[in-house]
Amino acid sequence: MAPSVTHVSGTVAGDVEVRFTQDGIAVCRFRLTETPTQWDAAAKKWRDLDPIPYICTAWRDLARNAAESLVNGVSVLVKGRITAIKENSVFLSVDDLGISLRKRIAYTEASLPSPIAARPTAAPPALPPVPASRPATGRPGSPPAWWDDKRASRWTQHAVHRPPRALQPVVRMRRVLPGHRARRGGGALQRRSLGLLRPVARRRPPAHRPRQAAARPARRGVNAAMSRTAHTPSLPGLGAVDEDLDTVINWGAGADSTAYLAKMLTAPKAHGIDLDRTVVLYMATGSEWPETRLLADEFMLPLLRESGVRFVQLARNGHLQADGFTVLDDSRRPEQLAARGPWTLWDDQESVGTVPQVAGTRKCSLWAKGDVGDWWLKQTFGGRPFRQIMGFNADEEGRRFGDQVTSRMPGRTGEFPLIDWGWDRRRCEDYLLKRFGVHWPKSYCTFCCFSASMGSLPAHLERMRAHPDIAGEVLRLEYTAMSLNPNAKLYGRKSLLEMFDPAQPRDRACLEAFERELAMPWALYHVRRLFLLTEDGRRRPVKRSTERVDLGRPDQLAERLISISERHGVDVEHDPVYGRARAWVRPRATGWPMAEELFATAPARVIDKQDNDFEEHWDALVSGPGAQLPLA
Template sequence: MHRTAYTPPLPGLTANDDLDTVINWGLGADSTAYLARVLTDPASYGIDLERTAVLYRATGSEWPETRLLVDEFMLPLLREHGVRFVQLARNGHRREDGFTVLDDSRDPERLFARGPWTLWDDLESVGTVPQQAGTRKCSLWAKGAVGDWWLTQVFGGRPFRQIMGFNADEEGRRFGDQAASKMPGRTGEFPLIDWGWDRQHCESYLLKRFGVHWPKSYCTFCCFPVSMGALPTHLERMRSHPDIAGEVLRLEYTAMSLNPNAKLYGRKTLLEMFDPARPRDRACLEAFERELDMLWALYHVRRLFLLSDSGKRRPVMRSTDRIHLGRPQQLARRLISVSERHHIDVEHDPVYGRARSWVRRRATAWPMAEELLVTAPARVINKQDEAFDEEWNALLTGAAQLPIA
């Protein structure tokens, strides 16, 4: 593994001036169908393999069956044709942390499931889950920024084409890509849309070619299956991997401890979707309980909902401080006891152990503040937005101080 700094020199990059085509490969049915089809006769599809690289950005949480299919069917195909396969990942949360070339080879031996820092690491460290509203920021963070870094280093403004695996049902994504693309020299191409290959066609092609059903590629904790109408299939996938379900349940439970609105599926939680009376669901819930059997922390969480000078809502500001470490029952008893002594509203989840004390609930109109103490798995780091204390003190001058140390 070659770890690279964000600025040159960049060990592990073997780009040359002849490279002019990049194929984005996300491992799912659409881009895999395109790649497999093109490799039957690259020249007839306008692909010169000597001047082409296939680009994969490791998010770190791909489903096991997808990785197995890639290893069994696609990597041998890439090796057979001598395709240059570049695997990338992030080094950390910030862009300044740099990126890593996990592998850059025309004879790839394996798919790298994760890099030094993954999307899961990022979400878990700040105690949140992917958000359905707005743009897919998680994808832009884990894939878009990583790919753009490599493309900038390799091409440096030279003309190149980037082939995207959007299927014929995703015409809107073509226009979105064209509108958002600002990289000098880049031309986006969308062959599946041009061929009229929709998702069903891609899956049928792979079934005929390899004799297997090729599933959709997405992170195990992705929030978008519910909006794509694929939630039943997603839950079945969870039931087939109860240990993964347990991890994702812990991610959501931790996020909701710090923010009750942080449900993975908007109005509904993943936890609500499992019925303990059903054996396969019960296996997922038991895995969740095993995930919770770890060191917990007592967190002090504050949020600010402020307005700009023009009266528009500013991004929510947050401060998270870890106060104590211990076992969940011990921390919960302490928080409940002190909260009741100070007549502060406290909640307790007797099933999974969380205790939450509302020092200050948010109001109904901006500007406003929110403050709570809560117990949760000790995976969330201390984090505070810049100038938070100044803004907090300005809004709450004269307000009562936190009674719990």
């Protein structure tokens, strides 16, 4: 789950701190105070409430410009993502910021002040020469050579006068997002529906290729959350690179791996660990529960800093392995646990309109953690011997066996100390309670479906009730998936939505958050599925095509779909509570091979996607001259 974007209007408190990574990347941190106001009806005036302190972090060009522009007392507008709440402060990763013009005038590099604002100014004092004993370029905490050069020139060498661009016409919600075909009004849907009843030539939507899609202009508006925007990582590259590593410790921030890591750090040599030759790996899945991250920041990161062990945080760049992976942080003094990376499991599931499935192996964990860690290990060790310590507890002997059977990495030896010690989950939790005085919660994604199979569904629902906003997001994810596929329930035969009782206040808060999540533009989707057999009669993976047909409000799209479906005698379903409408042009049969085709309305978060060779198989099975399944 992506961190929530917020906008803050406040006043800079104190000086702006600037430092640099080994790669010369500028990082600045400053404090911000926001004072909310409330109307006092009795006094008939606005009164100030308690101020809210923020600790803001900016990177690269934004950090450079902020360092030169912000001073104590300046009013600013900040857009950013909340990464943590601790020490009575809100930690904000800044995406953009600007000077508030309510009480002052601000100039830009590429424009002159207006005549009404012009006034004599003294020439800026000459900057003192840089002393010869300045720290070497690239050293953590020292500015690179270009910093003083640009600072001396007031950052103007790249300022270019640009004439104002012509005003663009206002575009209403009818605008179709990049990569989707424009369709207008009920006529387009009617023609499409008629086309479904009579085979006609149609343009094939592109296959799902996230890497190519990333080259398109960034989506704006309703689908901005799904665009692959630049990500601001958490203090990367502040530590030296070790070239003689021989030990890797996988840490997932849960009770098991945390118990081992905390115990080991108290006496590394007693556990056979040389910290100078060890690295701790963390894979940011992007949807960890907030209390787990806060506990890690409060208790474990200070331990890592004190021990000086190298800590690396990793994440995926996109859906495919070809998209690559990102090192979010590589440091011996980590400041915080990364909340997410450029592309998360949530992004992947939401973009294609599906949810994790209870049946089968934990492919989502392999995708979000295993593939990411293996990429880094191959880059780092290149086949030379190393040992990898896994945090499986004594109740997970099967996972050790699976790891030993499936591991194919040259030079790797897996070790499982908790199993060797006989420490089960209860023993790990008791150790952490005694060590830190807190109950360490289980680490898993907020939308994980395996809480039901692990027998911890009641605890999972209680966690949802404690975070109704998270519950609302997960409900929307499931509702969207079930709109396109009624069988896409998080818990097999039962959906998360069925587990909340509107009569219970805490459940009602979750359902109200769900309704707020649905208050967005919706889309009408055309969905087709093929259930094919191999030559020897075995079932093949299901092929799917999803195409966005129209964009609008849920009630308008549902009314249009119902009207056209009834006109052509197509079965249609409508959810009057939350707004979904679904028309079955070709219902799913009972025996393979078979085809399924439907139109459905859902929140506009799903991209166009079509599996390879889908149209060829569809024509052969359904609409071509030799169709095996003609529509009755």
